[in-house]
Amino acid sequence: MTIFDLEPVARQSTAELIADRLRVAIMRGNLTAGSQLGEADLAAKFQVSRGPVREAMQRLVSEGLLNSVRHRGIFVIELTIDDIEDVYHSRAAIERGALERVLEGRRDVTAAALSSAVEAMRDAADRGDIPAVSDADQQFHETLVQSSGSARLVRAARTLLIETRMCLGALQSTYADIHEQVTEHDQLREAIADGPPERAFKLLADHMDDAVTRLREQQAAEASAEAGPEAGPEAGPEAGPEAGG
Structure with a gap:
């Protein structure tokens, strides 16, 4: 067998490693729902260039864990x-x-x-x-x-x-x-x-x-608590017929 018959050893790229760490951070709530992620900040924290960070973030956008908003940036998804x-x-x-x-x-x-x-x-x-x-x-x-x-x-x-x-x-x-x-x-x-x-x-x-x-x-209980007394009878007639629909 020659050296050319050997399969290369699979290694995780820097982008893959960063994507894994971001997944864990999102999963555990260290990156909270709705929070914005910045390439420069993450690159500094991971001590890498912005290229692998950008690639990692795009992977998570494609997986649905991050949301890319045009002209605004990339955010952790918020689950309804x-x-x-x-x-x-x-x-x-x-x-x-x-x-x-x-x-x-x-x-x-x-x-x-x-x-x-x-x-x-x-x-x-x-x-x-x-x-x-x-x-x-x-x-x-x-x-x-x-x-x-x-x-x-x-x-x-x-x-x-x-x-x-x-x-x-x-x-x-x-x-x-x-x-x-x-x-x-x-x-x-x-x-x-x-x-x-x-x-x-x-x-x-x-x-x-x-x-x-x-x-x-x-x-439903949290929404009711947040609405408080204003959602009750004192809210007035406008809260009547359509409120039950």
């Missing part, structure tokens, strides 16, 4: 409740596809892999560490998709899971006891291990639907 509902419905389709493959012959290894995420979630819940619960929640669903053995499902789920992680803290605040969420994931893990397939599919679908319902109710 409709966006969140769309994310969860898309995730439900992808994760159901992953679950189908898992149930075809990958049950034991998947259940074992999911156990570590459930235990991490339980430990975090015992400590009252909400960010760590969010991390373990994401780990659970990443593991489920990865266990399907489908690179395409993994790619399709990546941005959706990052978008989900952006609002997991808000979701978990809707639980009276965060251990309820641990129980939901553990029940799904048990169903994947040796339960009827129909139960696993139902638990996954219910989990996604419940998340959307909780987030919708939370947003």
Whole structure:
């Protein structure tokens, strides 16, 4: 074999490394929704030229994590409740596809892999560490998709899971006891291990639907609180007939 027969070793470019760090910062809320990103500032922080930063930002624009506004700049996306509902419905389709493959012959290894995420979630819940619960929640669903053995499902789920992680803290605040969420994931893990397939599919679908319902109710409550007394009866007749539409 000559040297020309060898495949080059894959290495991440500077732009890829920067894109990875930006994804994590967005996911964890270090770069808050709606915040503007500047090439010069990021280049200084990463100690690189502006070229790789520009390329990294364009990657995240194409992935939907950043939004480019003409003549204004590039901003971290802000998720509306409709966006969140769309994310969860898309995730439900992808994760159901992953679950189908898992149930075809990958049950034991998947259940074992999911156990570590459930235990991490339980430990975090015992400590009252909400960010760590969010991390373990994401780990659970990443593991489920990865266990399907489908690179395409993994790619399709990546941005959706990052978008989900952006609002997991808000979701978990809707639980009276965060251990309820641990129980939901553990029940799904048990169903994947040796339960009827129909139960696993139902638990996954219910989990996604419940998340959307909780987030919708939370947003409605926050909107009502922000409106305050002005949204009540004293708002006058103009708030009447059209308000219920």
